[in-house]
Amino acid sequence: MVSGGVQMQTCLGRKRKLKQEDSFNLVEEGSRHNEIPGEKDLNQMDQSIQSIDRISQLPDHVIHHIFAQLRNVDDAVRTSVLSKRWRALWHSYAVLVFDERKFIAGIRHGNSYNKKKRFKDYVSNSLQTRIEENPDIQKLVLHMTSFNLKAAPQVDHWLSIASGMCIKELDLHFGIKNSRRYSLPETFFVSRTLTGIKLSGCKLDACDNIMLPQLRRLCLQKIDLAEHNVQNFISGCHSIEDLRFIECSGLKNLQVSNLLRLNRVDVHHCKQLNTVDLSAPNLDTFWYRGKKSTSCKVNLEGCNSLRRLSLDHPQVTREFCKNEISKFPLLENLDLSLPDKMKHVTISNPQLRRIVLKGSSKLSFVLIDTPNLLSFEYKGETMPYVRIDPFCLRDAKLSLESRDQDIVHGDRFWFLARAFIHKFDSKGFKLVLQSSKNIAIHEDLTNISLPPLPDLSIKIFKSPSARLEDIVYSSLRTHPVLVTIISPRGSDFLKLVYTMIRFRGQDPICCNYSTPSNKCWRHFLKDVKIKNLNGEEFEVGDDKCAPHSSTWCNWCKSLYASRSCQMINLRLFWSFRLQHVETAETLQNL
Structure with a gap:
């Protein structure tokens, strides 16, 4: 996320530069028109103006395909600023997102019952409006914090509307409370348009007759599964390419075969699972995660095309x-x-x-x-x-x-x-030391000495492709109090790192579409000050960190004061107040 923010700012800078260059070209074209007026020249100016917004001339289906390749709805919304036509096509793309948690967070007054009722009314009204404006839905996302059995008929009605609108992707999440789960209707498992399904907190009681011939991606999370549920999906979904089981219960033996297009399988923390038996000739990626206390036997015979294997057990x-x-x-x-x-x-x-x-x-x-x-x-x-x-x-x-x-x-x-x-080769190494809320970043591996701290963590990087920004920004994710930067004399390393931290931008735009709890360090850093450790007491807000911070400062002063290197200490001040809350009304107005 950190590096993504930098890339976004760079990309925005390139867009501004390109816009300026196009404007300059337009001025030159205009000056020539003033010298030699004529219909031919006017046509040339029209062509020049049209060439400025080439991105808007892409066919509708190409832009819709670009939307489909983006990671999430937030990224797709972000692209709507590229042009008025992209903004209009975003609405025609028809991705409907209903998140009860975000919706309720934007309502200041009212009790819990009224807030939940307003959310349900909002979903019903939005779906009805969508039917009138555009009968097709590309993707429907419905996240409910908890499920009440009385709401089942209403949810059934929403899914019935979505099924009649040729929906392609469906993401359903229901919070689990008092073991009450939403049971998907039988009609849900028959569709000729669905290509992606993600289910969380649901019941699959009625999934005996499954006919999803176009389904390519299936993710089941926090669902009580039986072996026949999985076999029913396999027999009725021959086009599956991506299959994921996340924190599912009940399933003891997972056996998958006869899926020639299967490309990826993830199995994460299905604690009752005893065996995983996969036979997929085109499987590219397998990722298994489980707790140490569980036991499972994994068999991947017949997966001769496997290129990526991750075993976290x-x-x-x-x-x-x-x-x-x-x-x-x-x-x-x-x-x-x-x-x-x-x-x-x-x-x-x-x-x-x-x-x-x-x-x-x-x-x-x-x-x-x-x-x-x-x-x-x-x-x-x-x-x-x-x-x-x-x-x-x-x-x-x-x-x-x-x-x-x-x-x-x-x-x-x-x-x-x-x-x-x-x-x-000795060049290109970076060293990061961390203890509690203190971090030291070394430009190279000369003049290295370790502070006497039991909680010390050490990271050594060697990569021609690893950017300094990535190393620095990953170190700031823990919100350190003191950052010590060490480099050989005459190096610009100190200045580079200080500039990255100090001049992060007054109003960071890197995480505009992220939730408040998922924003990067830029949004929480209030101030940066250069700290002189000689003759000063180092103060920290957390008493538990004080002994380590004092030892850290003494180590810095004693070990690096007489060495042939340069050092700067930065005191960072953080704000942990969440300033922005994304509401359903904001999403509705995009």
Whole structure:
């Protein structure tokens, strides 16, 4: 999100520059018309004016396709500022979003019952208006904070209206309260237009006869499932490409086969699940997540096209590390959460290009036999010895966070870290140290010393594609109080980082369409001051952070005062008040 905001500002700057250049061209054309008036010249000026807004000349179906490829409704709304025609086509695109939480947040007066009633009336009126203006719906999003059985007939009516309007995508979310769930009507499972369905908090009692021939994406979240429910979907949805099960209960055995178009499968925290058996010849991505306390056996035989594999479960990872990873001839990306007691891990696959390892507290040795590996990331409590043969890495990231003070402070960490780091070109490394609300950002790995703090976390970056903005902005997500920037003398690194933080913009536009709780650090940073640590007491608002902050400041003064480097300390002041609340009325007026 942080880097996205920067990209948005850059993109807006480019748009302004392009607009200015087009304006200059128009002035030059106008001056020539004054010199040689005539019908031909007037036609040329009309063509010049029309060329300024080329984006509005795209066919309707192309613009609608662009809307469909965007991540969410907010991004699609944002594009409506490109031109008046795009704004009109946004309405014809017919994406209807009804979020009860956001709607009620915009109503200051009234009790809970009246607010919920106003929301239901708003949905009914909006659907009726849409029928009169445009009989087709591209996507319907309905999020209700809780469900009352008395509201079932009304929800049935809304879905009946949507079904009659050739709906293509449906996103239904019902908050679960007192085990009351909305049961989807039988007619919901018969449609020749639906291409995407996301259900959360529903019941699937009536899904015996499913006919969804165009369905490509199916996501089931917080739903009580049985094996026959899944088999009914598979038998009635032969076009499924993306299949996801998130926090579903009841399902013990997941078996998927005979879906030739299946490209991605996600299974996250389905705690009663015992086995996952997939046979999909075109499966590209599989992502499994589960709690350590659960046990599950995963079988991916027949998935020979697999390119991305993510296993966030220690027991499943242990089984795959034995002999499964080498069985996928096209595997390029591997993300593994290791068991706590695993001491050694060996990975061998000729096509792997990226590996991520995380989780083990006892890991001491990593052997990787991958001739095409370009990126390696490790996150854990200790730094293992890593042997990559042959060594062709371009990118690397090490993240270490340990509760063992001896491990963090000892020479063993730097000995093993340097053994890995020295295999690279020494240029391009960045180091970030963090303890509580204090952060130090090093431009390189010279003059490194670790502060004596038990909660210290360490991140080392090496990547030609990793931008400084991304490293700095990711460090500011935790809202640190003190940021220490360290670089060799004569470097502009201090100035660059200070400028990024200090001049973030008075009114950040990066998260205009995000919810208040999901905005980036720019919206909360009130002020930045340069802090002189000599002869001053460092004050923090949280008493729990005070001892660590004092130790941090003493470490800065003692270790870097006499070294051949330059250092600046920035005191950051944050505001945690949520200033903007997005309401349903705002969405309605877009």
